[in-house]
Amino acid sequence: MDSPDRMDAAVHALTELADPAAVSTGSGSYADQRLAGRR
Helix, strand or coil, X not given: CCCHHHHHHHHHHHHHXXXXXXXXXXXXXXXXXXXXXXX
């Protein structure tokens, strides 16, 4: 995990595996929070 993008992808993948239903309904807010945190 040598780059933030790879770590982010890994976290997102783990989240999808953990609870696919929650990710499908809350992916919009998740993306907003993630992008806001990078600024």
